[in-house]
Amino acid sequence: MKVFIDSADLDEIKQAYEWGIADGVTTNPSLMKKAVDKRKNINLKQYLNQILETAKGTPVSLEVTETSAKGMITQGKKLYKLFNPIANNVYIKIPVNPAFKDSDKTHFAGIEAIKALTKANIPVNCTLIFTPEQALLAAKAGAAFVSPFAGRIDDFIQTNNKIKFNKTDYFPMEGKEKGKVTLNDNGIVSGIDLVAQCVEILEGYKTEVLAASLRNTRQVREAALVGADISTLPFSVIKDMLKHSKTYQGMKNFTKDIVTDYVKLTK
Numbered sequence: 590m591k592v593f594i595d596s597a598d599l600d601e602i603k604q605a606y607e608w609g610i611a612d613g614v615t616t617n618p619s620l621m622k623k624a625v626d627k628r629k630n631i632n633l634k635q636y637l638n639q640i641l642e643t644a645k646g647t648p649v650s651l652e653v654t655e656t657s658a659k660g661m662i663t664q665g666k667k668l669y670k671l672f673n674p675i676a677n678n679v680y681i682k683i684p685v686n687p688a689f690k691d692s693d694k695t696h697f698a699g700i701e702a703i704k705a706l707t708k709a710n711i712p713v714n715c716t717l718i719f720t721p722e723q724a725l726l727a728a729k730a731g732a733a734f735v736s737p738f739a740g741r742i743d744d745f746i747q748t749n750n751k752i753k754f755n756k757t758d759y760f761p762m763e764g765k766e767k768g769k770v771t772l773n774d775n776g777i778v779s780g781i782d783l784v785a786q787c788v789e790i791l792e793g794y795k796t797e798v799l800a801a802s803l804r805n806t807r808q809v810r811e812a813a814l815v816g817a818d819i820s821t822l823p824f825s826v827i828k829d830m831l832k833h834s835k836t837y838q839g840m841k842n843f844t845k846d847i848v849t850d851y852v853k854l855t856k
């Protein structure tokens with residue numbers, strides 16, 4: 590499974606690439622706001638160029654902010670024209686359905702935009718996927734990546750069932766039971782179940798499943814185990830992946846036992 594960093598923070602992105610563990614970058618409007626708010630007098634064009642150069646050779650997703658098909662297609666093409674020449678690694682992020690409510694008329698605008706951008710040879714990362722059937726339509730329209738939002742489905746199931754939780758809590762991939770019923774959102778029992786169903790349904794498609802909205806290290810492991818092609822991870826989760834109390838204890842014990850003559854051999 591490839592590991593992307595889910596961040597628009599250049600320092601975090603640089604660090605992840607220096608460590609040699611990043612295979613790509615995903616951004617979204619909220620991550621962009623967080624990075625911009627943290628910095629004073631930012632030249633956004635130069636800043637994004639630096640992100641693209643840091644990630645050279647690996648995909649960087651830049652999300653559209655328009656919500657009509659025409660708007661997303663025009664903006665997607667402009668973003669691509671503006672930024673892809675920097676390092677030839679831009680993917681345009683398109684919401685699977687940019688409508689705000691059922692009665693809106695724009696439900697297929699995302700699909701239209703995916704189709705048009707793909708036809709123009711612009712790779713698309715389709716975002717805000719909460720059902721395998723959304724992923725299926727995005728793949729059929731030509732999306733290079735589909736991004737199921739694991740953590741947010743876990744939040745949704747818990748909120749709907751009045752369960753208190755912290756954003757980074759582990760939610761079991763097999764779901765939680767209440768009475769004799771496994772809690773679910775229309776047959777999806779957890780975020781990792783959503784990822785697994787997307788993986789199964791898209792077998793035979795060239796679209797890659799990018800597990801997004803992962804909030805803890807166990808979810809990363811499970812995303813890999815159910816066959817996600819990619820996981821995009823906040824910097825904090827990447828850092829947590831190396832931690833274990835027995836590793837610390839082992840280090841203390843080994844350090845205590847060091848034979849001085851052995852160390853002298855390399856001095």
Ligand code: E4P
Nearest residue numbers: 595615617740741801802803
């Ligand atoms: C990535 O593409 C998504 O935008 C991101 O993973 C969302 O994560 P969140 O649900 O923790 O905000």
